[in-house]
Amino acid sequence: MSEQQFDVLIVGAGISGIGAAVHLQRDCPGKSFAILEQRADLGGTWDLFQYPGIRSDSDMHTLGFDFEPWTEQKAIADGPSIWRYLHRVAKERNIEQHIRFGQKVMTASWSSETASWTLECSGDDGAHSRYTASYLYLASGYYDYEQGHEPPFEGREAFAGQIVHPQFWPEDLDYSGQKVVVIGSGATAVTLVPSIARKAAHVTMLQRTPTWYAIRPSEDALANGLRKILPDKWAYKLIRTRNVLLQRFIYNRARKRPDQVGEFLHGKVRDALDGEMDKKHFQPPYNPWEQRLCLVPDADMFAALNRGDAEIVTDQIDRFDESGIQLQSGQHLDADLIVTATGLKLAVAGKIAFQVDGAPVAFNEQYYYKGAMFSNIPNLAVVFGYVNASWTLKADLVARYFCRLINTVDARGADFALPYLAPDAKGEAEDAFDFSSGYFQRSMAILPKNGAEQPWKLNQDYLLDRKILLKGALDDGVLQFRTADRAAAPQTRDAALEPAE
Numbered sequence: 001m002s003e004q005q006f007d008v009l010i011v012g013a014g015i016s017g018i019g020a021a022v023h024l025q026r027d028c029p030g031k032s033f034a035i036l037e038q039r040a041d042l043g044g045t046w047d048l049f050q051y052p053g054i055r056s057d058s059d060m061h062t063l064g065f066d067f068e069p070w071t072e073q074k075a076i077a078d079g080p081s082i083w084r085y086l087h088r089v090a091k092e093r094n095i096e097q098h099i100r101f102g103q104k105v106m107t108a109s110w111s112s113e114t115a116s117w118t119l120e121c122s123g124d125d126g127a128h129s130r131y132t133a134s135y136l137y138l139a140s141g142y143y144d145y146e147q148g149h150e151p152p153f154e155g156r157e158a159f160a161g162q163i164v165h166p167q168f169w170p171e172d173l174d175y176s177g178q179k180v181v182v183i184g185s186g187a188t189a190v191t192l193v194p195s196i197a198r199k200a201a202h203v204t205m206l207q208r209t210p211t212w213y214a215i216r217p218s219e220d221a222l223a224n225g226l227r228k229i230l231p232d233k234w235a236y237k238l239i240r241t242r243n244v245l246l247q248r249f250i251y252n253r254a255r256k257r258p259d260q261v262g263e264f265l266h267g268k269v270r271d272a273l274d275g276e277m278d279k280k281h282f283q284p285p286y287n288p289w290e291q292r293l294c295l296v297p298d299a300d301m302f303a304a305l306n307r308g309d310a311e312i313v314t315d316q317i318d319r320f321d322e323s324g325i326q327l328q329s330g331q332h333l334d335a336d337l338i339v340t341a342t343g344l345k346l347a348v349a350g351k352i353a354f355q356v357d358g359a360p361v362a363f364n365e366q367y368y369y370k371g372a373m374f375s376n377i378p379n380l381a382v383v384f385g386y387v388n389a390s391w392t393l394k395a396d397l398v399a400r401y402f403c404r405l406i407n408t409v410d411a412r413g414a415d416f417a418l419p420y421l422a423p424d425a426k427g428e429a430e431d432a433f434d435f436s437s438g439y440f441q442r443s444m445a446i447l448p449k450n451g452a453e454q455p456w457k458l459n460q461d462y463l464l465d466r467k468i469l470l471k472g473a474l475d476d477g478v479l480q481f482r483t484a485d486r487a488a489a490p491q492t493r494d495a496a497l498e499p500a501e
């Protein structure tokens with residue numbers, strides 16, 4: 001088995017991994033690193049998802065990196081332009097050469113004796129490789145790349161047409177002239193429906209529950225105007241700041257005055273629809289921002305509804321049959337193609353089997369530390385983006401914090417940093433997400449714990465995290481700086497990590 005050694009290993013070459021590499025190169029210039037990526041290309045989400053119309057559902061001024069202005073006209077950007085942005089960053093900043101493609105990380109084992117991580121990877125060609133490093137950075141995203149969420153539908157096998165999950169959209173899928181039913185009402189369904197509506201004979205969006213829609217122009221006139229008179233970097237910074245503040249304001253407002261925000265959102269939907277707004281399709285059973293708002297750029301989905309190319313049906317599935325879907329109301333939806341836009345299957349830590357000093361790690365027993373590390377796991381950072389704001393805001397913060405941590409470990413002559421939580425100090429855990437979204441509810445059992453208090457609490461507040469991760473003292477009485485000089489081989493992980501005398 002081949003073996004390579006680095007100072008830092010990053011798992012994943014999506015937004016988080018590419019961003020981490022750029023920060024690391026800049027803030028820890030002496031450190032060697034590699035990015036291990038299971039796929040054949042970089043981009044993560046923006047390389048995997050290929051369904052028609054794939055686009056961001058938050059603005060690129062906050063989904064872009066803090067170090068690289070987004071300069072395209074559209075602020076709500078299509079997948080290929082995000083993919084190009086990531087490739088450009090990786091190329092211009094010499095990150096590409098550090099990526100080891102086709103390397104799926106299977107196991108990661110920490111040894112306190114050597115103060116290092118050992119990773120075993122399975123290659124595309126079946127060959128296994130070993131990598132070691134002092135630090136490990138998990139930029140492996142939050143969902144399973146191999147499986148989407150597919151609820152079992154009775155009679156599925158009886159359907160004579162094709163069934164497609166958007167995560168695995170066939171390149172050559174021809175739906176022109178076909179009757180398409182898209183099951184779901186989340187961001188994917190709302191993106192797909194208007195994109196396929198013109199070519200398909202008819203598209204039905206079949207939803208069990210309605211969603212809150214936020215209608216916005218895909219282009220940000222102010223951003224595009226500012227770029228004409230200011231350097232790109234300045235314009236980007238201004239718009240990014242405005243968007244962070246605006247997003248925060250709307251989120252907080254929705255929490256405090258849900259009726260007011262709901263009425264505002266409904267007002268926009270009424271304006272976008274030619275006919276009456278039927279509340280059956282547009283009144284969710286929860287308040288705005290209790291689940292992620294569903295963005296409709298340029299009201300494109302409503303245009304498809306107005307043209308009659310698409311319709312919304314709110315009902316429950318009884319069963320699939322040969323010609324389509326039988327609904328519980330008695331209605332039947334004829335279909336040639338069924339798209340199950342039923343969501344993602346969450347995955348923790350890239351589905352890697354972790355060990356610390358010989359003991360297996362169960363992530364659902366670990367607490368987040370400052371939303372950037374885990375309790376009792378040394379020299380490991382993780383990116384888990386916000387549910388109420390763009391992912392990259394958090395990814396940039398975690399990367400900067402991690403660089404601070406590496407430099408502090410070095411400055412202290414230590415070998416590793418450990419967010420130590422004593423077994424008897426583990427407090428009550430709270431739901432990490434005050435969110436009712438299906439994929440969080442389905443996955444609560446596998447997700448790491450969220451403490452009630454800092455630093456064990458996972459915040460959904462970018463400005464607070466900025467303070468904590470960029471300005472807060474690393475030495476907070478919880479993070480311990482240790483050297484690798486202890487005789488190891490302890491029986492339990494907690495025993496291994498108990499503070500040295």
Ligand SMILES: Cc1cc2nc3c(=O)[nH]c(=O)nc-3n(C[C@H](O)[C@H](O)[C@H](O)COP(=O)(O)OP(=O)(O)OC[C@H]3O[C@@H](n4cnc5c(N)ncnc54)[C@H](O)[C@@H]3O)c2cc1C
Nearest residue numbers: 012014015016038044045056057058105140141350390391
């Ligand atoms: C369709 C879609 C649209 C989205 N739109 C938005 C949006 O508009 N705004 C927003 O904030 N968020 C959005 N998200 C969330 C989105 O995933 C993040 O914005 C962001 O792309 C995540 O980047 P990441 O690098 O952390 O993870 P990913 O993009 O998931 O990349 C993770 C990478 O890690 C690799 N990997 C995983 N496990 C392993 C392993 N064991 N070994 C080796 N490699 C591994 C994967 O192959 C992948 O390349 C969207 C998600 C989806 C699915």
